Amino acid sequence: MRRYLILAPLLIVAAPASAQIWPGPTLKGPSGGAMARDFRTGETAQMISNIQKGRQGNQLTRREARQLKREVRQVDVLEARYAEGGLSPSEEAELFVRREALRNDIAAKRSGQRKH
Numbered sequence: 001m002r003r004y005l006i007l008a009p010l011l012i013v014a015a016p017a018s019a020q021i022w023p024g025p026t027l028k029g030p031s032g033g034a035m036a037r038d039f040r041t042g043e044t045a046q047m048i049s050n051i052q053k054g055r056q057g058n059q060l061t062r063r064e065a066r067q068l069k070r071e072v073r074q075v076d077v078l079e080a081r082y083a084e085g086g087l088s089p090s091e092e093a094e095l096f097v098r099r100e101a102l103r104n105d106i107a108a109k110r111s112g113q114r115k116h
Helices: 002-021 037-056 062-083 089-111
Strands: none
Touching: 037 062, 037 089, 062 089
């Protein structure tokens, strides 16, 4: 019994130190994989590139291209705001859904399946 009384204060002191070393849980995206900032930045660049190609190929009007680019920037701003405190699973899911919808919108408008 005395042995446990001696070890208890040591465990209490060691617990906060070990908690600080652990980096925390890895947030997973809706696809199940860990989402990295570099991946999302590449996604943004790909969407902008698709918009520019659509504009150059006369698949998008100037107005549509501006609106789509604005929407891409809005998602990036939202992501930066969410990332300040760390992305929660619901915030990450929201960003994933917004990016997916935007990619689909770009593809639809470029293919001529757009709603006016």
